[in-house]
Amino acid sequence: MLRRLLLLPPLLLAASVLVFALPRLTGADTVRTVLRARTASAVPDPAAEARVAAEFGLDGSWPEQYLRWLGAAARGDLGYSFVTRTPVAPQLGDALQVSALLAALALVLAAALGIPAGVYAARRPGGWLDRFVTGAGVAGVSVPEFVLAPVLVLLFAVHAGALPAIGWGSPSHVVLPVLTLAVYPAALAGQLVRAETIAVLGSPHVRTARAKGLTPHRVLWWHAARLSTTSVLALSGMFVSGLIGGSVVVEVVFGIPGLGRLLYDAVLAQDLPVVQAGVLAVVAIALVAGVLSEVAQRALDPVPE
């Protein structure tokens, strides 16, 4: 555990070098990119380019620019967006809040659906509920978000008229994006929990619990399900970072101002400060979530280290 914590700073530093260098290795002229981001049809203008380079500190060498950026980032200053000319940190903070809310709701929904479904399916392997859960699980992990999101919009917004198709600003705007995001982790959690529960139900400690006269319900949930959910917790770090950083499709389709859409727009506009800060944030979240999921996994697993 300590080793993993000690690895966090060098991993973040390595990630910072990569996110800084990669856009610059594409061959694009950064200063021209700034101008084109503001005015799509901007034609080359050396005088304006020199002024913009000076304004954004793009007139030094790459190492100089990197060290300047890293030093500022260490002080919490993520620089100014090339496009909006506003500080990156507040933009990132606002977007992270939105994405974190979406991810948290999606995870809660996924756990609420996936874990009970997997546990009950494992109670009678091959039964109708098991077949249904397995089939739904396969469908859930197979349907990509860019298909699922428009289908849900067509069903619930266009045909039923019950929910808005796009936007962000009221509770009803949350429902379809969260449903879309929750389907994959719910399906995966259901399958994992089912497989683990079936294995655990055949283990000696469960047989002992049954022999002691515990009710089947208590055996299933207290002795089997609790163990089987540790595998889901092991993956929860991946889910969290995936949902926060990888909800690009959902946020773009539903027009949600989260981190995914911020990064999508920034990549399209080649807004490097936003891209750099956003990617670093996603990497940091992934690393921290991985450590936290390991902590939770060990807390639930009764097997001593």
Next chain:
Amino acid sequence: MLFPARLRLAAAAAPVLLLLGACSGPTTTGPGDALAVALQFPPRSAYAFDADDGALLMTLGVAETLTAVDADARPAPSLATAWEQTEDPRTWRFTLREGVTFHDGTPLTADAVVTAITYITGVTAPPRAIAGIGLTATAEEAAPEKAPAEEAAPEKAPADRASAGEAVLLTTAQPDPVLPLRMSSGNLGILAPAAYAGGRQPSVIRTATGPYVLTSVNGADSAVLERNPAYWGTKAGAATVTVRYVTDPQSRALALQSGDVQFAEGLPHASAAAVRSAGGEVVSYPAARTVELLLNQSAKPFGDLRVRRAVTAAIDRNVLAAQVLEGAAVPASDLFGPAVPWGAAAAPPAADAAAAKRLLAEAGHGPDNRLRVRLQTFPNRPEMPVLATAIQSMLADAGITVEVTVGDYAAQEPKLLAGDFDMFLNSRGYLSDFADAASVLSSDYTCTGSYNIDHFCSARFDGLVAGLAATGDVEQRQKGFAKAAAMLTEEAVGVMIVHPNNTVGLRGVTGFTPDPLGVRPVLPPLKPAQLAPAG
């Protein structure tokens, strides 16, 4: 039973949390005298006038400029009612409209205009409409007597018209016959003096003069507009407008179908039938844009006019527009299309593979020496890779082997400008800043043009474009544009492929007026259908 109890709690809490999600921002507009619209392009730079956001503010009906543009692409009155060149030909005198107030209640004055113009001329990268012309602004006190209120033809305005109100003197380094037209550029919107206080980017919240007041902005996500009751002209069609910026085309179409919005820009062609079946209306009109196959004339093989003509003959532009793009564009026979009065109206000739092969043979290419070239394009506009593939197929029929590369535009641009390419499929708006094509002709096709990707260089063409600088008469300028475009076609500088259409969808709203020039307010004429006059 501890664990299942937690799970049950989580299961019960999930839908509640979903419904109580703590979000912020505007909600969807409800029924009545209100509209919700989905626009294609979000503000690029927080509604900055030195970015494309100036044009956006004009589209919204929030900001206004000294002049507007009429249907013939001539300057028309807006915040200025008349203009005239003074005895010093470098100076133009613009008479301001009387009775105009900014959204913050302060009056439009000559000093306010000077503040606005001075700001935009001093930004880091001035907009192309005024870059390099040495523009300065000074206020001139109005004469006490006032002229009749009617608006005369601007360029033929009598000298005493200036007495109608306060006036502004705009001076350029050299005489500029098109300054009134330049002043229609969305980049040159006029805000109240308070907007410029603080020395930072001007605030556009409640500081402009247009039929809509921008009351709140939620980043690049949405904005709210309210009707300006004190507007000097025709009042806006809705009391409030919720503007949503939706970058995904399919999402815009679905939002229109579901009734989330009543107006959507940039509908994908494939969604037109679904929108119509949902009771909506789809309107397509030409855009001032050309998809052009640029041919690098700084090197072989396209330094040879015969090869360029062979490529032109091999490409069937009618097929590309009608079949490949399924009518989402019109075939191009010229740089300028039907969006502008001087654009070519005739359809391009059909492909002539035999002629292409003959020209190639004359240039030394045949079955034994097959011409092999690279074709580059970018994916940001979805039609580009599709067109590139179709062109590859057409050129193959004529005996040209084409290798297609699709990549990020920014990464390709330095090599394009350096002449390190064969063919590049580009999409270019030819009225980027105001309703005049001189700047595009100059930057893209003259020998010293800074965006002359195809490296075309002709003294005859440069002379023609240079002559435009001294041509003030709009009709003569437009003839000059058409002549320049014909010269480019004659020299087979590039192959003008198609002119894409703009497609908008409407549902429960009336009053939309297509604006091919892309220089007029779009939202103010829109009215919720129930408020439209009967019949």
